[in-house]
Amino acid sequence: MSLFGKLKNKLFKSSSKLDEGLDAIVQDGGVEEAPEPPVEAPQPEPVPAPAAPVEAPKPADTPAPDVPQELPADLPDTAPDMPQPVDPTPVQTPVEAPQPSDPAPDLTPLDIPAPAPEAPKGFLNRLLGRNSAAPVVRRELDDDMLEQLEELLIASDMGVDTALRVTANIAEGRYGKKVSVQEIKELLAQEIARIMEPVARPLPLYPKTPQVVLVVGVNGSGKTTTIGKLASQFKAAGKHVVIAAGDTFRAAAVEQLQVWGDRAGVPVLTAPEGSDPASLAFDAMTRAQAEGADLLMIDTAGRLQNRQDLMEELAKIVRVIRKKDPDAPHNTLLVLDATTGQNAISQTETFQKLADVSGLVMTKLDGTAKGGVLVALADKFGLPIHAIGVGEQIDDLAPFDPEEFAAALTGLEA
């Protein structure tokens, strides 16, 4: 299965709440209606007989057009949202994160047949056993329905403000009209994709190295795993990566990061338990500069129980690495766990006060029904979403694709 197919499947697990809720809303008070009459293919105009006989070309002589049958239907020509390799010539503007030079085997599926060209309308439905003449339930988009919709979006963690605005946008110009489940899903997916589009941006890469990426987030949000996955992607793209295990207070956290460093084939700098994380960050910066590393990723502690301590710790790390490079850290990634729902909002607020957060990675989007919080985050903070975690394996970090996400969240079938 392709990476995108896999991602979609994983994300679809998160859709059930919204998906089922939308079905229920339209069914509730909806009326079964006869389907629209099938659209007939236009008949060619009768052509008047030519005055003189014209020899028609023999179809047998014409070679059949070479129609590719094996194109992967769900793969783009290039992976537009995947991180792109960096041009070695220095550039002033940030460039996107690199794409692994060794594409995962998942990226080359060839067994998904492309739909036959020129298929008549309804052909696919008939092929899939869907009766295009089956009645469709439609419900009038009235106050009751809009209220139910708002409640559903709020329950799906989109947040009150976002839910109200999305519902209002859906109602605009359609109030009093009848909509089917498919139509409401399409409208909702469009609204969600529109909100998410501006924040879907890969981690920018800068020509100046080492680029320092400070990784923050509460314990258990997936920082270690995300650092390991990112390191593996950058390493595969030919980047020299160094990791600093900055959560020096927990031996288990350091060990875990070493495991991920080994998996990614990237060195992990550690310091004795309880030592100063800022001192480790300074040493790591020295080593990264000496080795000509492209990226230095610094893990940090996530103890929100004592915010003052954590704030001072993060501030000290930043002060110290700025002695080596006044522009560092170049990115401060906040890692959020999607399964925490609305907590992700308060965590973002808190970490924005503790550190200069420049972008987000949302983990554990596989198998959660709380993916809606991403919409609220995008709407409220507008921070770039660099990547999403969709599993515990090293290749389970994907670029964020707003349309795919919106379709998965609403249960919209392609």
Ligand SMILES: Nc1nc2c(ncn2[C@@H]2O[C@H](COP(=O)(O)OP(=O)(O)OP(=O)(O)O)[C@@H](O)[C@H]2O)c(=O)[nH]1
């Ligand atoms: N299903 C799933 N699990 C994930 C994902 N990302 C991380 N995890 C799991 O979440 C748990 C916590 O991840 P860590 O990377 O250790 O989190 P952390 O923020 O470093 O936590 P501390 O080490 O406690 O600070 C682990 O069991 C990971 O396997 C993801 O995208 N999907």
